[in-house]
Amino acid sequence: MKYNPGRVEKKWQKIWDEQKIYDIPGKGKKFYHLVMFPYPSGDLHIGHWYNFSPADVYARKKRMEGSRVFSPIGFDAFGLPAENAAIKREIHPETWTYENIERMKKQLVSMGPIYDWSRELATCDPKYYKWTQWIFLQLFKAGLAYRKKVPANFCPSCNTVLANEQVVEGECERCGCEVLQRDIEQWLFHIREYVDELLSALNDLDWPEKTKLMQKNWIGKSEGVEVEFSVGGHPLRVFTTRPDTLFGATYLVISPEHPFLDNIKRTQVQNLEELESYVMKARKKSEKERTSEDKEKTGVRLEGVLAVNPLSGEEIPVFVGDYVLLHYGTGAIMAVPAHDKRDYSFAKKHNLPIKRVIHSASDLPYEGEGDLVASGEFTGMKSSEAKEKINQYLEKKKKAEKKVNYKIRDWLVSRQRYWGAPIPIIYCKNCFQKKGREGVDYTIFEGEDHAIIPVEEKDLPVVLPYLEDFTPSGEGRSPLSKDKNFTEVVCPRCGKEAKRETDTLDTFVCSSWYYLRYADPHNDKVFADKKNIKEWLPVDIYIGGAEHSVLHLLYSRFITKVLRDQGHLNFHEPFLKLRHQGMILGPDGQKMSKSKGNVVDPDKEVEKHGADAVRMYLCFMGPYDQGGPWNPRGILGVKRFLERVWKIKDDVKEEENKKLEKIMHQTVKKVTEDIEELRFNTAISAMMTFLNEAKEPGKEQMKTFLVLLSPFAPHFTEEVWSYLGFKGSIHNQNWPTYDLAKTKEEVITLVVQVNGKVRDKIEISATKSESQVKKIALESEKTKKWIDGKKIKKVVIIKNRLINIVTE
RNA sequence: GCCGCGGUGGCGGAAUCGGUAUACGCGACGGACUUAAAAUCCGUUGGGAAAAUUCCCUUGUGGGUUCGAGUCCCACCCGCGGCACCA
Numbered sequence: 001m002k003y004n005p006g007r008v009e010k011k012w013q014k015i016w017d018e019q020k021i022y023d024i025p026g027k028g029k030k031f032y033h034l035v036m037f038p039y040p041s042g043d044l045h046i047g048h049w050y051n052f053s054p055a056d057v058y059a060r061k062k063r064m065e066g067s068r069v070f071s072p073i074g075f076d077a078f079g080l081p082a083e084n085a086a087i088k089r090e091i092h093p094e095t096w097t098y099e100n101i102e103r104m105k106k107q108l109v110s111m112g113p114i115y116d117w118s119r120e121l122a123t124c125d126p127k128y129y130k131w132t133q134w135i136f137l138q139l140f141k142a143g144l145a146y147r148k149k150v151p152a153n154f155c156p157s158c159n160t161v162l163a164n165e166q167v168v169e170g171e172c173e174r175c176g177c178e179v180l181q182r183d184i185e186q187w188l189f190h191i192r193e194y195v196d197e198l199l200s201a202l203n204d205l206d207w208p209e210k211t212k213l214m215q216k217n218w219i220g221k222s223e224g225v226e227v228e229f230s231v232g233g234h235p236l237r238v239f240t241t242r243p244d245t246l247f248g249a250t251y252l253v254i255s256p257e258h259p260f261l262d263n264i265k266r267t268q269v270q271n272l273e274e275l276e277s278y279v280m281k282a283r284k285k286s287e288k289e290r291t292s293e294d295k296e297k298t299g300v301r302l303e304g305v306l307a308v309n310p311l312s313g314e315e316i317p318v319f320v321g322d323y324v325l326l327h328y329g330t331g332a333i334m335a336v337p338a339h340d341k342r343d344y345s346f347a348k349k350h351n352l353p354i355k356r357v358i359h360s361a362s363d364l365p366y367e368g369e370g371d372l373v374a375s376g377e378f379t380g381m382k383s384s385e386a387k388e389k390i391n392q393y394l395e396k397k398k399k400a401e402k403k404v405n406y407k408i409r410d411w412l413v414s415r416q417r418y419w420g421a422p423i424p425i426i427y428c429k430n431c432f433q434k435k436g437r438e439g440v441d442y443t444i445f446e447g448e449d450h451a452i453i454p455v456e457e458k459d460l461p462v463v464l465p466y467l468e469d470f471t472p473s474g475e476g477r478s479p480l481s482k483d484k485n486f487t488e489v490v491c492p493r494c495g496k497e498a499k500r501e502t503d504t505l506d507t508f509v510c511s512s513w514y515y516l517r518y519a520d521p522h523n524d525k526v527f528a529d530k531k532n533i534k535e536w537l538p539v540d541i542y543i544g545g546a547e548h549s550v551l552h553l554l555y556s557r558f559i560t561k562v563l564r565d566q567g568h569l570n571f572h573e574p575f576l577k578l579r580h581q582g583m584i585l586g587p588d589g590q591k592m593s594k595s596k597g598n599v600v601d602p603d604k605e606v607e608k609h610g611a612d613a614v615r616m617y618l619c620f621m622g623p624y625d626q627g628g629p630w631n632p633r634g635i636l637g638v639k640r641f642l643e644r645v646w647k648i649k650d651d652v653k654e655e656e657n658k659k660l661e662k663i664m665h666q667t668v669k670k671v672t673e674d675i676e677e678l679r680f681n682t683a684i685s686a687m688m689t690f691l692n693e694a695k696e697p698g699k700e701q702m703k704t705f706l707v708l709l710s711p712f713a714p715h716f717t718e719e720v721w722s723y724l725g726f727k728g729s730i731h732n733q734n735w736p737t738y739d740l741a742k743t744k745e746e747v748i749t750l751v752v753q754v755n756g757k758v759r760d761k762i763e764i765s766a767t768k769s770e771s772q773v774k775k776i777a778l779e780s781e782k783t784k785k786w787i788d789g790k791k792i793k794k795v796v797i798i799k800n801r802l803i804n805i806v807t808e
Numbered sequence: 809g810c811c812g813c814g815g816u817g818g819c820g821g822a823a824u825c826g827g828u829a830u831a832c833g834c835g836a837c838g839g840a841c842u843u844a845a846a847a848u849c850c851g852u853u854g855g856g857a858a859a860a861u862u863c864c865c866u867u868g869u870g871g872g873u874u875c876g877a878g879u880c881c882c883a884c885c886c887g888c889g890g891c892a893c894c895a
Contacts (some may be wrong), residue, residue: 621820622820640833685832732820
């Protein structure tokens with residue numbers, strides 16, 4: 001009879017659940033095994049399966065090796081798609097989200113994973129986001145959360161702030177209106193405070209080098225100098241990493257938003273109209289447009305304004321150009337067209353002088369270092385020396401200061417949206433009037449000065465009200481601003497009328513600490529009890545997509561460090577070991593998408609072949625971190641493999657099959673090592689090789705083989721296990737061990753090479769000495785033919801593998 | 809443009825420290841079983857020459873190091889991912 005996965009899988013899932021066989025045992029070394037929790041977007045797709053099922057193989061093997069494996073799951077449940085679905089399909093975001101969670105849970109169960117459902121969480125649950133809000137308050141109290149005007153994409157027709165994703169080619173995705181950049185008072189986290197540690201601590205992490213490098217580049221530390229120019233009589237600082245090229249600075253460029261412009265605009269700039277229209281235009285462009293390589297670098301010269309180079313005393317023109325960004329460096333640059341390609345193309349376009357100050361044989365622009373030319377008293381020095389000397393010279397004159405700049409910006413955490421955790425802040429006009437600007441945090445809210453009052457911890461959570469109408473409010477405010485019951489509150493400080501913050505938190509805040517909550521998900525006194533944190537954290541292995549290499553992983557590291565500094569945690573890094581899975585492509589080798597019609601539906605595959613076959617095929621198709629195309633026929637290979645195991649269960653003999661002893665030990669070794677390194681594909685091929693040899697296995701051999709297979713095909717192996725009358729659940733067996741001595745071959749194939757070319761292969765005993773090997777090789781008829789009277793120059797012997805005879 | 813990763817049969821891929829290239833699987837071809845087909849089982853399967861023993865070629869391209877290179881070095885070509893006027 002053929003194996004019937006549909007019936008068998010459901011049967012065992014029910015039994016495992018009833019008997020709670022995956023409950024964490026009391027003994028053993030703790031092992032926190034984490035997968036990136038899914039966003040409940042609708043259905044579990046094949047990418048989720050690719051993250052979760054090979055990860056589950058790993059967890060199961062660790063468990064059988066005796067670790068207390070903790071493998072929780074939950075849902076990253078706040079976010080924009082819920083709101084979009086709500087508006088499109090007239091279903092409340094909450095209903096939509098929870099319906100999706102229910103469906104996805106069933107699909108997750110169908111994979112047969114060992115998840116501990118008693119610890120399931122969803123970030124949109126008030127019991128969860130109470131602590132997200134609490135974490136916000138910790139940052140606020142530590143001075144790490146602050147308000148600032150930040151430009152946002154704004155659609156003037158919908159009157160709403162748009163996410164980057166909602167801006168399509170500079171237009172609003174809903175109404176097609178041109179999107180503007182508009183400054184809005186928003187909340188930010190001061191992640192820059194932690195950059196040095198975020199950077200240096202990367203070294204100790206067992207993460208892919210690629211991911212570490214991406215974080216490093218994202219932080220983007222660069223050491224340089226701020227140099228003061230005199231512009232129209234006013235001091236203006238520029239940041240440069242190349243003070244050695246100062247003599248080559250032929251103009252300055254200032255960012256269009258730079259407040260410095262106010263100093264000189266009215267009094268000195270002769271082409272004010274041109275300038276203002278340029279600034280207006282620049283404000284419409286997104287940062288991407290401004291900074292795109294293929295777009296021309298635009299700018300407007302400030303007529304009537306000159307800058308004085310502090311080193312050469314030379315007077316040079318000044319431009320406003322949108323390729324200079326306000327938030328990086330000082331928002332102004334000295335342009336050295338001979339030695340910077342962006343300045344070079346700008347200079348070419350505006351016909352500005354290009355002055356070489358670094359000697360090199362190559363064409364301009366030359367961005368490397370070298371000997372200085374045409375640089376006054378610094379001429380002839382090397383770049384490195386000139387940097388020092390020029391710094392010293394300018395520092396003495398108080399015209400320069402060493403500075404470290406970072407590319408990373410502070411973390412913008414407020415969102416003008418409904419489906420998120422409300423920011424636990426109250427704005428009080430009365431408190432501001434009473435205390436004034438001294439001794440109180442204040443901000444502009446609804447156009448007036450207000451004191452910023454954090455919600456009292458005892459009043460958490462600030463519950464997201466159930467709105468019927470969650471369309472944007474207009475004026476770029478969150479839909480929450482329309483609910484007076486929510487916005488109108490009593491100030492916890494003075495007891496007078498006050499207003500609630502209506503922005504919600506970025507979902508990255510919610511997902512930056514969920515791995516802590518799993519340790520103690522039902523606690524309503526603290527975010528997680530210290531004892532539980534100590535029991536499980538930090539995470540021993542974290543498995544998920546490479547698309548989170550920067551944001552999620554960096555934010556989680558930051559929050560961990562903040563909570564540590566507030567005395568709530570005593571470790572430094574949340575994820576000790578990190579691994580990424582690759583991406584599953586459609587059968588055509590393209591990214592899966594509905595429009596291409598190449599989407600693989602895991603539910604259908606499970607129905608056709610069984611969850612075990614899907615799990616195994618995902619493991620087998622290629623290296624885990626590379627992913628690859630789904631081949632609908634490929635899954636038949638692993639399915640046939642399982643069918644063949646199903647057949648040999650009836651050929652199992654009481655006695656051991658001596659012929660299988662060596663390959664058995666080899667297979668145990670290979671599968672054990674490969675799973676540890678997440679090389680699931682080669683682990684499976686080793687089991688296939690074993691099965692190809694294994695006719696009439698002994699009872700113990702069959703047991704061992706089934707246990708090796710059980711992490712991959714948990715339902716199937718449990719069924720065979722029980723069919724053969726073995727006791728208990730296969731999943732509570734110990735992981736098999738092997739004897740290294742018994743994996744060794746007694747007879748090896750000696751490869752005989754003459755001058756590096758294989759000329760013969762001879763079966764010999766592995767115990768032969770080097771001189772015996774040499775004798776055998778030289779006596780071979782096939783070898784003799786190639787040596788044939790030539791003088792032997794050299795013989796190289798690699799033990800138990802190869803001999804290379806080198807002739808004249 | 810910069811950074812990172814990769815390029816091996818018809819296809820997915822394997823190959824420890826530089827030591828038998830193409831394991832394992834898919835597909836294809838031939839055979840067994842069957843009235844037939846599916847399923848299953850057995851065999852063949854990198855390319856070329858030859859009746860055959862056998863020989864030559866082959867890991868994107870071209871060079872190099874080495875007794876020996878898929879693996880190391882240099883240059884180039886192609887594909888994928890990330891970042892991007894970052895001064």
